[in-house]
Amino acid sequence: MVFQQYALFPWMTVLENVAFGLKLRGIAKKERHEIAQKYIDMVGLQSFEDAFPKALSGGMRQRVSIARVLANDPDVILLDEPFAALDAMTRQVLQEQLIRIYEQSGKTIVFITHSIDEALLLSTRVIVLGSKPGKVVQDIPNDLPHPRNASVQLSPRFNELKAQIWDTVQHEVQKSLEARA
Template identity: 55%
Template sequence: MKTEQAHTSVSQDVSAAKIQVEQVRKTFDIGGAEPFVALDGVDLCVSENEFVTVVGPSGCGKSTLMNILVGLDRPTSGRALVDGRQVRGPGPERGMIFQQYALFPWLTVRKNVEFGLKNTVKDKAERRRIAEHFIDLVGLGQFADALPKMLSGGMKQRCAIARAYAVNPSILLMDEPFGALDALTRVRLQEQLLETWSQDRRTVVFITHDVDEAVFLANRVVVMAARPGRIQQIINVDLPYPRNDEVRMSPQFAALRNQVWHAVYHQD
């Protein structure tokens, strides 16, 4: 196990970074004498195909950082780059998965997954082939013709993941995607997500409030602190893939969980 202070994260080879966040500061005018500082001096590099989770207390700026990476918001100062290009808005290389499933209720699973392909894949048969590949990848092949109202919460989220994968983004940005699910479904979807990621590697940045989830999924856990939002620590997760119940019950997992827990809940 290895813990790095936040400033050492930029000592990586930034020229090889898939995502690079440089001294990002974000403030909001909330009507007072001073603006609210949501993020202050955030530096982070994420390598290609890396799985990074971001965890921290409420109000630490996790979702603000995600919105900047997606391109839905811009930093007050500093910058975020993807493949060396500054993020100035949403882009096809970044797929976003929210806690809310955001499925079209009148479309089947297959049609929901095909929807994002309409602008880039003109051939209907090819759209169907691509959609069915990713529907099968997330284990929904038997439900391709089902409407969202016929699916459980976990199945809806798997459909959303298949839709994000189908448009072939090189980056997946996931903001509490399993936060509304019951504990058992959440564990199953964590394992399903890692299985999908192992077969079709993408760079993933995954926000969560759950320490166990953060450790189970990640190559590295980014621990944020609040007021102002900043990176407190970056903790390497030296656990083997594939990850399963045996990994969850291991002493190594317990030690890493305790390390992240202490970093999140015992901040100065």
């Protein structure tokens, strides 16, 4: 299942948006609303069930999208730059919430980002792709301690991992520039 940024139906409430996939699968209204409510609560949007997307902030819309994906119980969740358009504070809050959601749900999440800091904060493993699409150039187990929050970014280990990844990224960018010349 792919998570799309803000891919909410504007004519549906938060509850209806989260329950939409369940409705398509033929789940009875009462059960789908119970399931949807569970995930609305998990993402911290209780009391917004009757709100429409236009009344929500960008971060809240992102959380509705995450709740909708979780409600459909996929084995793997793909998040492709889900926080890229958000301000720094909202991004940090949602990163920490995503860590909590991951810990509660136990789902496998493939998170695509261009931010080394974000990758280290959220991942159990960082895979760096090369300048040629699909080529893995580095696969790093992330051994930063749990639970993770913004303070982990101040640790010496975080900086070691960040430097290691940054060196690889710089090398790949240089190779790409040389190939174009």
